[in-house]
Amino acid sequence: MARTGTAREKILAATLKLVREKGFTATTVDDLCTAAGVTKGAFFHHFASKEALGVAAAEHWSATTSAFFAAAPYHRVDDPMERLLAYIQFRRDILRGELAEFTCLVGTMVQEVYAEHPAIGAACNASISGHATTLEPDIAEAMRKRGWTPDGSMTGWSAASLALHTQAVLQGAFILAKCSGGPAIAEESVDHLSRYIRMLFGAPPAEPAA
C-alpha cells in the first residue's frame, strides 16, 4: 500500500512539474512514467485515463496549495485589509525560481482543456475559485469595518468579485512572466493590485458602477 501510494504521489508530482513546463496535452503518459519512474501499468492502475489524471492533478494542486496558504504568515496580521495586502505581498514574494515552479498548474491546464475536457476544467475552476473564497472573509470584514455591505450594494463591487479579481491579476501576471521569461513584470502587476486595494479601502464608498 505504501509503495502504491508513493507511485501515485510520484505521478502527481511529475504531472505538476511537466504540465507547468509544457502544458497538459504535450505531457504524455510516457513522459510522466519516465519522470515518475513508474511503469505504464502502474500509471493506469492509479489513473483510468489521462483525463482522470488531469482531474486528480487539479485536486492534488488544490489540496497542496490550500495547505501551503493555510500555513502562510499573512493570516497573523490583525487588520483585515492589511491581511489581504499581506496575502498579496506573499504571492509576490513567491514569484521566485523557474517559471514552471511559480506559475499555476490549473491556470495553465484550463486554457487548453476547458472545451475538450470539461471535467478537468471544472476541477481547475474549483481550485481557483475555491482559493479565491479563502480571501472573501477578510475582504468582507474590511468592508464591514467601513460600513459597507460585502454584497456590493453600496460599493458597486462585492467581496466575492474582488477576491476573484486578485486571482485574475495573478493568473494574468503568470502569463506576462512566461512571455517575458521572468517575474519582473508580474511583480509590477501585483504591485498595481496592492495599490488598487489600498485605494479602494482608503476612499469613501464609490458610486455603484454604471
Place this chain on the structure above:
Amino acid sequence: MARTGTAREKILAATLKLVREKGFTATTVDDLCTAAGVTKGAFFHHFASKEALGVAAAEHWSATTSAFFAAAPYHRVDDPMERLLAYIQFRRDILRGELAEFTCLVGTMVQEVYAEHPAIGAACNASISGHATTLEPDIAEAMRKRGWTPDGSMTGWSAASLALHTQAVLQGAFILAKCSGGPAIAEESVDHLSRYIRMLFGAPPAEPAA
C-alpha cells in the same frame, strides 16, 4: 498566387479558431488541414513546421488585432485618461460570444510553448507587449497632465507598467472566463481595472512603492 495566399489565410484562420478552442499542442496539422480544407502538401508548402505555423499565427494575430484596435472608436475620446478607460470599456464590450471567439490566441499559446518553443513564445510576447505599447502614449499624456513623469519616478508606477498591467488583467480575466464558462466574472475584473485607473488618476501621486 491568389489561391496560394488564400490557402495560407485559411490555415491561419483555422489555427486561430482551433488553438483558442483546444490549445496549440492538441491542434494537429491534420486538424488544421481538415478545418482549412487544404492538403498536407499545401500546409507544408506554406509552413515548414508546426512551430513555424505557431510563429506565423502569433504574427497574424498581432497584425489583425492591431488593425482591429486601430479602427476602434476609443481613439476619438479627447482626454487621455478617458481614452484609456474607453479602451478598457471596449475590451469589456467585446467579451461576447463563444469563449474561443473572445479569448486570446497568444495568451493561450504562450502558456504551453514558452519553454518548448521559444520562437513562438517570443512572437506571443511581441504581440502582447506590442499591444500594451499602443496604450503607453495615452497613459503618459494623462500622467503629464497631472504633473507626473511617465517613468514612474514620482508615482512608483510607470506608464509602461500600467499598460502591461491592463493586459495582465485581461489575460487573467480570460482564464476566469474559461474556468467559469462565460464572461461574467471577466467583466467584473475589467470593471475593477477601470475603477483602479480612475482612482489612480483622480488621487494625488502616491509614495513610490517600497
